[in-house]
Amino acid sequence: MKGFGYLAKEGLKNVWNNRIMSIASVCVLVSCLVLTGAATLFSINVAQVVESVGDSNETTVYLKSDVSRLEAVYIGKDIEKLDNVVSTTFLSKEDALEQYKDELGDELFAQIEDRNTLPDAFVVVMEDLSMYDKTVAEIKNIDGVDSINDHRELAKKLTEISNLINIICVGVVTALMIISIFIIANTIRATMYSRRFEISIMKSVGATDSFVRMPFLIEGVVIGIVSAVVSTGAISLLYESVMSAITGMIPFSYIPLTHVILYVAAAFALAGIVVGFFGSFISIRKYLKKEGNEILGW
């Protein structure tokens, strides 16, 4: 387009001249993008945890409380005899409690050490996960086995939680997107009002609709890009700190930021540009249909 440099300059000037509204638009769009990004990253991490849990070939088999250590040895041998079982490792209730020592603290640990109600268990490694259900049923049939920690159940529950969070996020993000478009549309409308003389003159001397429209579209897109940059910075800062806090409570290996940040930035830029463009477009479409004094509101 002829004179694009001039139009781009005008678009940037619009952003500056209307800075209060521009900042408001950026703030709303940033909150929208950060929320969307956080929800997406959460969901990706949950998916990875679910995958690793679901794919784990280790299963814990808990024994009944009245089983003696000798009986436990036989139970372990019975489990090992099963076709799909590679190995069994005995985990006594004392060892199990020891694993919680750090979290409980020395004092509390000393108090409950004598009243340990944890069961003895075997950590069973299976060879073929496609035979998981059959092997679990066979283990359950062995006398003295109380219950089995089914990792698939955990994976299913995690997926359900992740899906619920995703649904809530989609609702919130949709609402915020609509608010963003509305605020950007109003920002652009304010700019157009302040430049109504210029618009009316441009139209009277024969400027095409696309020429009149361009600075306002650039204004919207600039707001979108600025929001995307701020959002990428914000999510980078938040991600590492939130993830270290979570892994402090529930240990799991999360996806490093460096693996996803480029995708996040690209998605933010795309979303920002689309929302900014669309917000401007709906505003100016109405204005462009006006002629002469109508533009000036006379």
Add this chain to the structure above:
Amino acid sequence: MIDFDNISKTYPNGTHALYDVNIHIDKGEFVFIVGSSGAGKSTFLKLIMHEETPTSGEITINGKKISKLKRREIPYLRRHMGIVFQDFRLIDKMNVFDNVAFAMRAVGESAATIKKRVPYVLDLVGLKNKMKDKPSELSGGEQQRVSLARALVNNPEIIVADEPTGNVDPEMSHEIIELLNEINARGTTVLVVTHEHELVREFHQRVITIDHGRVIGDTKDKGVLSDHDVDDDYNDVPHYPDNAVVLPD
């Protein structure tokens, strides 16, 4: 150049602005359009600029039937015209140069062409030495000359001036019309809408009189123009109360 054939215009609210108007304006003519407030002069201009479309009839500009124009073709029609507004419509934050250059930028002219053309046009209207001034630093007459320069800068074939002397003192009014006369002498068709009777009489140009939406007089039909022709047209009008106010004897 401009043909109005049986043009009628009724607005959606039921106001009849023009009735069966027939006007033919040749290339290079200078025409005053006169009439009282509400006579239909503004509608006449809006139709020429394609801000409005006629309810019936056909308008032809430069051989092109404009009622058949597509929306995207309208800007290109307007590039044949330069508009001068009564209230100047200058942008306060821009200096004189930029106000004039703005019209060229709006049609995508290059910076080099703008740099060359704007001083030339400002020289034509006698404001070359005021290029850096803001509109607020100029007198009403000077502001209107800037507006005229802006209308001229894209080299239009037609200048449409809507009450160009409405906001300037009588001496300046004379200068503005004189300037339009000079522009006309260079071959540009000039249409001036005004209700300043004295001024119209002074310049001995073609006068089309509109009243209550009808053309009630056109000095071209009379062949010879005299100081009294315009008055005669008014006297022929059936009795309308606002005639006496706007165009006193």
